Amino acid sequence: IIMSKKVLTQDEISSLKKLKTDFINITTKIGEVEISLINLKRGKKELEETLLKIQDEEKVLANSLEKKYGQGSISLETGEFLPV
Numbered sequence: 001i002i003m004s005k006k007v008l009t010q011d012e013i014s015s016l017k018k019l020k021t022d023f024i025n026i027t028t029k030i031g032e033v034e035i036s037l038i039n040l041k042r043g044k045k046e047l048e049e050t051l052l053k054i055q056d057e058e059k060v061l062a063n064s065l066e067k068k069y070g071q072g073s074i075s076l077e078t079g080e081f082l083p084v
Contacts, residue, residue: 008016065074072083 069081070083072081074081
């Protein structure tokens with residue numbers, strides 16, 4: 001059996017090329033989004049670590065002030081210590 005050669009139309013070829021280009025573009029964009037997510041996660045982790053350090057520093061300072069002044073509250077505007 002001899003099969004005759006079939007050729008796609010220019011419109012069909014153009015449609016296939018456009019789909020291929022669209023696919024490449026969208027996969028590239030997905031990759032860019034994934035890279036952004038990685039960077040955001042890294043940034044979030046760094047911020048969380050900084051937050052933990054700040055909280056630790058706050059605890060140390062609070063303990064130090066409590067040993068010096070006892071329990072109470074401090075006005076940050078005036079620096080006044082009010083015992084409980």
